[in-house]
Amino acid sequence: MSTPAQPASSPHDRSTDKPCIRALVVDDEPLARDELIFLLEQCGDVVIVGQAEDAPDALRLLDAARPDVAFVDLRMPGPDGIALTEAIKARQPDVAVVIVSAHDDAALRAFDARALDYLLKPVRLERLRATLSRLRESLAAHAPERPSAPPAERELLTRLAVRRRGAYVIVDVSDILFFETKDELVWAVTPDDRYALDLTLARLEEQLDPELFFRSHRGALVRLDRIRSIEPKGQGLFELVMEHPDAPRVALARDRTKHLRERIPFAG
Incomplete structure (x- = not known):
């Protein structure tokens, strides 16, 4: 009942x-x-x-x-x-x-x-x-997007201080390929390393340049200009292969594919 x-x-x-x-x-x-x-x-x-x-x-x-x-x-x-x-x-x-x-x-x-x-x-x-x-x-x-504040009123995140072995390591956002959630933590992945962050993806998305970073999945935020290729998985699904020595793959949610096409037109 x-x-x-x-x-x-x-x-x-x-x-x-x-x-x-x-x-x-x-x-x-x-x-x-x-x-x-x-x-x-x-x-x-x-x-x-x-x-x-x-x-x-x-x-x-x-x-x-x-x-x-x-x-x-x-x-x-x-x-x-x-x-x-x-x-x-x-x-x-x-x-x-x-x-x-x-x-x-x-x-x-x-x-x-x-x-x-x-x-x-x-x-x-x-x-x-x-x-x-x-x-x-x-x-x-997935909430309706609100208009972004004018650039002069919005301070974008450019560097992160990440705690490691008792000290804080400075990581330039320009070096980060993507952010992902794994094992209930948020990680920033660079070509050489990965860093655990005490931030949520939602908070990062608010503070990063929306022209550069894209929410590809509920658990991933990728840098658009560091996507090496977009590969089909079948049934209309795709994965993003990032510019990294190990070529990591990041999921692209079905309902985010249309938004990615608007940012990177599929010309083929």
Whole structure:
């Protein structure tokens, strides 16, 4: 049985007056739903807009609840979490889906279905916070673009001081090929090294020159003039091969391909 949003839920975080993350929780076990909802409520800026016990209930709630994210149990009666993920993406592509499971054997299938993340039960609060951080970055990356401030009013990031072995190493932004998230950290990659940063990709995107850097994926920010080639992966997907001795490949999200074509026309 589906449960709509509670009227008392607030769509804003009162401490910041920013919109909250709207979450739909889908699990056939009431105790599991309650436990996940409890953890989500500890994160401060999440409002539960609905609960469902199976895929049909979740799809009936989808349009009315308007979630930003659906937390979906993998194994449920009827269509499983992967099938529900595919159905949600077909109906509302902008809704993120996080698969929750006691087993790790379906992670690849979940990501193939375009799940944002895959959480193992019992869900840890720290791991859930990391997932929500990725979701915030994804929501920011796909939010309507605001006009950039005039160059005279906007100070762009040109150097980074990165802590390493007790000292701070100065890294010129002009030397950085791309930024990526890996192992829950953000890394700056240069031709000679890689540096762990205490910054989010969303914050970097705000401070870097938008003429030079491009958000190719929720987990990557690349320098346009350091892309060596754009290689097809099949099914309309591409990878960006960077100018680096190891020729690292950076994912290009399907919904970012059009934007890249506007920046680098595909002439062939």
